Amino acid sequence: MDLTSTTTLADVKAVLVEVLGIEERAESLDGATPLLGSLPELDSMAVLEVVAALEQRFGITIDDDDVTAEVFETLGTLAAFVDGKLS
Numbered sequence: 001m002d003l004t005s006t007t008t009l010a011d012v013k014a015v016l017v018e019v020l021g022i023e024e025r026a027e028s029l030d031g032a033t034p035l036l037g038s039l040p041e042l043d044s045m046a047v048l049e050v051v052a053a054l055e056q057r058f059g060i061t062i063d064d065d066d067v068t069a070e071v072f073e074t075l076g077t078l079a080a081f082v083d084g085k086l087s
Contacts, residue, residue, distance in 0.1 A: 009079040031076030
């Protein structure tokens with residue numbers, strides 16, 4: 001993982017922690033942390049809030065078709081997706 005990806009991972013993690021209100025578990029989250037189906041706080045409404053927060057934080061546009069189970073599989077896949085939007 002290059003420096004940009006590491007920074008993106010940290011920023012995406014910060015967005016998730018803030019939107020989901022899971023500050024107490026922030027230290028345990030890493031690129032391999034499963035998201036959908038594993039974080040009870042990440043329901044369908046929270047996914048929409050996370051998408052909106054990512055768009056605002058990174059200045060990107062995320063299309064409805066981009067919001068898939070594969071993108072939200074792990075923190076790492078979500079960060080890689082954001083990285084791809086930034087390039």
